[in-house]
Amino acid sequence: MRSRKPTRPGLAYDALDSVIHERARLSVLTSLVTHPKGLGFAELKAMCALTDGNLSRHLQVLKAARLIEITKDTDRHRPLTFCRMTAAGRKRYLEYLAVLEQLIREVVAGEKTDPNGETAQLPA
């Protein structure tokens, strides 16, 4: 996780799920959570603008964390990889969103009360 130390007290970046909080994986999970029936590898690759190798690597990380399930099949003798979010993955993704939202709201509240103060940097 590429989290930085918050400059304001109370901003707990460590609460952000490190497996999910990576730009490409977040993109993959957002695509999958909004397609409950799942997506094929090619669709996912196009939606997330990733290369084959990058997508495969991130899918393996997500599968190892049991956030997604990957099934392999053939369609007219062509290999077909299909990805779907697991129930646990969906739950963790929604928890991640809640933490992220709370974090952003705290930063916004801090900005409003102290507009000239040092700004807490959000993790990239």
Next chain:
Amino acid sequence: MADLYKALAQIHAIRGQVARGTEFRGYGAETVAATGVLAGAAALLQSIWLKRPDEHLTAYLGIWIATAALAALLTGLQTINRTRRVHSGLARQMILSAAESFLPAILAGALVTLALARAAPQALWTLPGLWQIFYGLGIFASCRFMPRQMLAVGVWFLATGALCLSAGKGAGALSPWEMGFPFGIGQLLIALVLKFGFREADDDA
């Protein structure tokens, strides 16, 4: 700051989209079944207490509007509690989505009731049939996030509503069983679908 607000808006949009693709498990089978029993009890009360409903329209409306209000209160409270538990991360969006689907039909039914009571009391005999049809339409509108079997329950209400409209005029108008039977059985059917129709366990949202 603008980026932060944009991020919040995107989180809200993602949640909304997830909610739209999620089966709604906020309705509890037991409570819905209880409202079916309540409909039966109201019909029994009417059959004992109101022998000539066509001559006591206010009392007739009072019985059924009170029954509907009690059923709505029970279901509403239980749905809010259950949705918070089952769809913890999406509770607000799921409740709003369910209400947006179901309530317009119910509101239309209420407005038609008001209009008929004020402008055409001679046509009030059509109300049981119309209520069932509006209720069926509300069920159809909710089917997109319900088990597929719920379509059959929508058909049940449309069929009983049509039957009441085609055969409900005359001596048997506003019979207690025009309401008690369709809603009693219909609510029990909904409860069965809610109990056994969902594909996965309750822990996925």
